[in-house]
Amino acid sequence: MRILVAGATGNLFGWLLSQSGRPRGWFGRLLVRGMNLGHSGLTLWGLSKVEISEQAKVLDIGCGGGRALERLASLASLGKVVGIDYSEDSVAVARKRNQKLIVSGRVEVLHGSVSAMPFSDATFDCVTAVETYYFWPDITADLAEIRRVLKPNGQLVIIAGMYLGSKFDKRNKRRISVGGMRCFSVQEFEDTLQDAGFLNVAVTVEPRKGWICVVSELGANDNKKQLATLEH
Ligand SMILES: C[S@@+](CC[C@H](N)C(=O)[O-])C[C@H]1O[C@@H](n2cnc3c(N)ncnc32)[C@H](O)[C@@H]1O
Numbered sequence: 001m002r003i004l005v006a007g008a009t010g011n012l013f014g015w016l017l018s019q020s021g022r023p024r025g026w027f028g029r030l031l032v033r034g035m036n037l038g039h040s041g042l043t044l045w046g047l048s049k050v051e052i053s054e055q056a057k058v059l060d061i062g063c064g065g066g067r068a069l070e071r072l073a074s075l076a077s078l079g080k081v082v083g084i085d086y087s088e089d090s091v092a093v094a095r096k097r098n099q100k101l102i103v104s105g106r107v108e109v110l111h112g113s114v115s116a117m118p119f120s121d122a123t124f125d126c127v128t129a130v131e132t133y134y135f136w137p138d139i140t141a142d143l144a145e146i147r148r149v150l151k152p153n154g155q156l157v158i159i160a161g162m163y164l165g166s167k168f169d170k171r172n173k174r175r176i177s178v179g180g181m182r183c184f185s186v187q188e189f190e191d192t193l194q195d196a197g198f199l200n201v202a203v204t205v206e207p208r209k210g211w212i213c214v215v216s217e218l219g220a221n222d223n224k225k226q227l228a229t230l231e232h
Contacts, residue, residue, distance in 0.1 A: 017179030021135035023064070028089040032065035035131070036097070039161070043068050043130050046159030046213040047075070049204050054078045056125040059149065061085075061114050062132025066094025072128065073098075073106050079125075083109040084117060114142045119149045126150075130159045134181040143196035152222050156198060158214045164188070166210040189214045197222070 023032050047068075052058060056076040060068050063083030072081045081101075085091050094109045101107035112118055114129075114136050127146050136142045146156055162172045164185040176183045184192065186203050189212070193201045198216035205212050 014178045017175060017181065020131075021179065021181070023087045023089050025089065028087065029093050032087075032090050032093045036065040036067035036093075039064075039131055040067060042159060042161050042209075042211055043071060045206060045211060046130065046157065047071060047128070049202075049213045050126070050155060050157050050215050052076055052126055057123065058082070058126045058128065059084065059117075059119070059124045061117075061127060061129045061146070062090075062135070063094050063109065064090050064131075066090075066097040066109065068128065068130050069094060069098050069107050069109070070101065073101050076126075080105075081107045082119075082124075083107070084112050084114070085109075086111065086113040113137075115145060117145060117149055121148050122151045122154075123149050124151060124154060126155045126157065128157045128159070131161055133158055133160065134176075134179075134183060136182070139182065139192060140196065143193070143198070147197055147218060147222065150218050150222070152218055152220050154218050154222075156193075156214075156216050158189070158212075160212050162210055163205065163212040166205070166207065166212075168210040172210070186212070 019028055019031055052075040054077050056079040058072045058076050058079065058081045060072060060083045063069055063085045066083055069081050069083045083094050088111055091109055091111045095102060098107045098109065110118065127150055162168060162183055164183055172183060175181065189203055190201050193216045199219055201214065201216040203214050
């Protein structure tokens with residue numbers, strides 16, 4: 001019904017973008033299944049820019065329909081992969097898709113927001129985020145929350161199918177303004193991550209497709225205090 005109302009009032013594009021930011025209902029579930037397919041090339045490309053060890057404990061924020069969780073579980077084959085998403089419908093689709101891995105204890109999918117995650121300090125070796133940072137409510141606070149859950153030397157991998165300064169700027173700027181989304185340029189990514197305390201920010205772009213992958217790290221002493229508290 002809502003889709004008809006949105007179409008009739010000319011807001012279909014905005015409604016679709018808001019569904020991408022928080023998939024809801026039958027359409028939302030259909031959409032995240034479609035994203036599992038549509039984002040697979042981007043996800044594989046982005047994950048090829050980082051080394052994930054077999055033993056790694058990995059968190060995928062905004063896991064959507066959960067295809068990246070499957071891929072991460074094959075990379076961290078002796079580790080553990082956790083997905084978190086604030087759409088209950090995304091969580092349901094991701095759980096269904098990864099049912100076997102969940103039963104075997106290799107994957108877990110939780111409902112929650114990047115802004116307040118239900119994990120102890122210094123839990124993860126690597127945090128990934130595919131096509132999701134556009135929608136986060138407060139990038140500065142949300143990056144601080146990611147920093148909290150990463151172990152010292154942990155890595156953050158942000159993968160996105162658009163960035164400012166690409167040849168798709170006209171299309172992307174329209175999406176950003178209609179959807180009320182955030183979209184960084186290469187320079188903005190570097191500045192934002194450095195300001196948030198991340199080191200060795202490495203940006204790779206795929207100019208023909210307009211994709212971007214940003215890998216950054218925590219220092220060896222980051223979170224040391226929290227880790228010491230946990231160990232005692
Ligand atoms: C465009 S979809 C991408 C899904 C998946 N990563 C992929 O590439 O197919 C964005 C996802 O991020 C989730 N999301 C948006 N804001 C979030 C937040 N603040 N905390 C957690 N998840 C969020 C949405 O619910 C949605 O499932």
